[in-house]
Amino acid sequence: MPVQLKTLLPLFALFILIFLIARHFLIPDSFGKYGHYRADSMDEIAALPVHYAGKSLCIECHDTEAEMLALDQHAGLSCEICHGPNAKHADDYEVKEFLVKDGSRKFCGRCHSINAARKLENVIQVDIVEHHPEKEKCIDCHNPHAVWEIKE
């Protein structure tokens, strides 16, 4: 055996031993119970507060907007994509401070502004500065729920 190995081998053995001891103490108890992850994390994630109520819940109280939405081009959109996560409002309708009601050029432009990375056949794009600049906001003309209901 080369002479260097006589000092290096015990050192390696020591490192491996330290690694195994550290690993033993650092791995959480529930790791590996179901798979290569910490099983307790599932309960922790499930206990997090819910932020989105979901369209079906919004529809229970807002059938007017829901019916309008269903008949036009925005039928595929969820309510909360525009109004923001609102489980709190769905729980208690008096809680309204988190409801977004933005119909500005910038807001609608999130989906409709010209962007080469977006497929035109999925979302129609307009130049949000040049498109009908005679009115300030998009909702001054388009009804957000029934987009082809153009206001005069």
Ligand code: HEC
């Ligand atoms: C339990 C019934 C109920 C549910 C569920 C509900 N709402 Fe409401 N919502 C109301 C009522 C009632 C009002 C009117 C409150 C008022 O004007 O005082 C309201 C008002 C609103 C408004 C207008 C607020 C304003 O400032 O004028 C928006 C926008 C809205 N809701 C969106 C939603 C969305 C999005 C959801 C689903 C996440 C939802 N609502 C779920 C009952 C509900």
Ligand code: HEC
């Ligand atoms: C494309 C975005 C968008 C989507 C999708 C959308 N809304 Fe709205 N909603 C708006 C905007 C913008 C306003 C504010 C309109 C205004 O100020 O004239 C509004 C207003 C409202 C209001 C208040 C109406 C009033 O007369 O004050 C309610 C209630 C509402 N939305 C419920 C819903 C519900 C329920 C859904 C899903 C079924 C939904 N919205 C989907 C953008 C949207």
Ligand code: HEC
């Ligand atoms: C979350 C993304 C999203 C937001 C936000 C959004 N839209 Fe849309 N919009 C769509 C999709 C998806 C369609 C349906 C596909 C299409 O026809 O382009 C659509 C369709 C439309 C159409 C009809 C286009 C056509 O070809 O008939 C108009 C007009 C429109 N939106 C206006 C608005 C206005 C005004 C706002 C702001 C209040 C808005 N949109 C906000 C995604 C969005």
Ligand code: HEC
């Ligand atoms: C002054 C009224 C007015 C305003 C403000 C307005 N639009 Fe329009 N929009 C129209 C009319 C009218 C049409 C029909 C086609 C045309 O004349 O361009 C239209 C068409 C569209 C279309 C379909 C385009 C196509 O090629 O089929 C989309 C998408 C759209 N608007 C989105 C928006 C968005 C997003 C905003 C805000 C940035 C907005 N509009 C602001 C009146 C308006």
